[in-house]
Amino acid sequence: MDEFIKQLASSAPVPGGGGAGAVIGSIGAALCSMVANLTSGKKKYEAYQADIDVVLERTASSLQNLLALAEKDAEVFGPLSKAYGIPKDDPGRDEILEAALAAACAVPLEIMEEIESITDILSILSEKGTKLAVSDVGVAASAFRSAAESAALNVYINTKLMKNRDLAEKANKKAETILNKAVPACEKIYIQVKESLK
């Protein structure tokens, strides 16, 4: 963990904000998994065991996907950085840069889709998860929100430079649509958990 943070803090090209957002999302998924693990097998919650099993399966998969996307984000940065380095008068520059930008904004969009697909778990856990870990559901909600916001910024910084405005607008719209759905969903759970604790 310290090693990742140290690398992130340096001027090394990767990891950057895109990967950081995916890691924040994986922290959220891990917390959901933890709450499900703490609920699983408890007599008090046995009526929910089937739901909890589904949560365990989905969070395990989501967590792996998000960590893989953090790595993929680092992989697409190399070609992008190289494309920026091509002299501006090189006739091949535009095409190569355009492809690198498209790849670089596809990864945060995938992160957003992953976050979108997992946010419903928050309400399952806030309803059916052990009450002893309710604060962790709120932390997961806050982390998912941050992951979605972080990924959105990484879509926009890449689409901003794209010459293919159709593709750029399509990607921006997709990001905005997910953001408009995921942020209020996360905020709702966070507020609900906060109110329940005060």
Added chain:
Amino acid sequence: MDEFIKQLASSAPVPGGGGAGAVIGSIGAALCSMVANLTSGKKKYEAYQADIDVVLERTASSLQNLLALAEKDAEVFGPLSKAYGIPKDDPGRDEILEAALAAACAVPLEIMEEIESITDILSILSEKGTKLAVSDVGVAASAFRSAAESAALNVYINTKLMKNRDLAEKANKKAETILNKAVPACEKIYIQVKESLK
């Protein structure tokens, strides 16, 4: 990193949501450090070098503090968990539990103070940091917000059970005050970065 996430996802008592929030904060501090490192020594930003040096120093220290607080959060959980295990009719239970709860809510309060002390760096970087990494400033803002929210929930879940309501109310008020300051400050930078990219 994978190891931390795996541990977090398990039913192991630590790390939990408190430590996770501190790690999210350290990711934000690391991104601020990265932006400062990418700005430092660049001719275009030489007028800001003194500010950037201060940012580098402050983020390095904050990052270490937050990682240390993540560990400290794990350390105070042991005694708290043990205190919960004391039979309810044990006459010594209340005092031991009360002390463990006080220790367990002191750590997230320290996390909040650290986040509060570092959020002004976001506006320094959004003004004076390299524009190439502006999205990373936005991601850091979103991460600081999530760290503050996460820590607040971990204050509330511990104060809720405290018998000493004066101490509990004082801790809650401190958390709420920092939250009311840090969240809008982070939100402002996030929105500003987002608007600049669209």
